[in-house]
Amino acid sequence: MINLYPAKEFKFPIIAECISPDLLQDKTREKIEKLKIWEGNKQKNLGELFKIEEVKTENQPDGAVIAAYGDLSKVRRVGASMQSGAIIIDGDVGTHLGEEMRGGKVVVHGNVGGWAGAMMKGGTIEVHGDAGDYLGAPYRGCSEGMHGGKIIVHGNVGVEAGAHMSKGTIRVYGVAGQFVGFRMRGGTIYVQKDCEGRAGACMTDGKIIVGGFLESVLPTFTIDSVKAKVKIEGEETAEGLFYVFLGDLAENGDGKLYVSKEKNPHLSCYERFL
DSSP states (O other): OEEEEESSOOOSOEEOTTOSHHHHTTOOHHHHHTOEEEETTEEEEHHHHEEEEEOOOSSOOSSOEEEEESOBTTEEOTTTTOOSSEEEEESOBOSSTTTTOOSSEEEESSOBOTTTTTTOOSSEEEESSOBOSSTTOOOTTOOOOOEEEEEEESSOOOTTTTTTOOEEEEEESSOBOSOTTTTOEEEEEEESSOBOSOTTTTOOEEEEEEOSOBSOOOTTOEEEEEEEEEEEETTEEEEEEEEEEEEOGGGTOOEEEEEESTTOGGGGGGGGGO
16 A cells, blocks of 8 residues: 655645556555656656655555545546556545546545546546536547446535536435536436536436436426436435436437426426326
8 A cells, every 4th residue: 555645735736647556556665756747837756745655454455555645636637547446535636536547446535626537437436525517527629428437426516517428327415516417428427415407408318316406407308207216326226206307309319317306396387298
């Protein structure tokens, strides 16, 4: 196991794709310290910005394990493209966490910046705090969003979570911002609490489940039925009655938007179309 501690309070963005189990595995402490990292527009060695400890464990799991402690809110691209191992962060971390991740697991005991899990293909990201905008979404100008893996957020998320998503699962146990599942093409998004407007805008496939309040459903969705419960993933289900809407019809979409009936009595007007 490798323990990392910030050597100082960071004032400039730190680009740290070298903080990845794949790159640290089987390297000596001396070689790890010499890995390149960017602080603002200056390239430095990892050992100049982080105190590095090597800890021997008896039952070492497959792949390297990295534990980072302290305020990493300015540290970006941690775990980018990682394929195995684990990263455990005790504190806040910056943007692009787990970007294009293919395997392994990242656990954050804090908050995460925007674009966490951007375009990820596999593995798991679990955040015991809030996540910023564009969770699992692609960058501007790219239409390939999350297409595999799992993201779990125990707090709230910002706008456009799961945009352009085609596979995988996003579970949010807090509140979600606008445009959840924007241009979604597959996969599952579950929001346990409230969700801001325009959920599922331009979606063509996939499943969005809103267990809390949703102010309105886009007019390009049509009501299909009422279900007693909805499957999220594996054995996990969302209990209670749910309105089932199909859309986005403006895109000839066949996506499904499930909205809690109990938490949204204002949507009862749709029942006359059943």
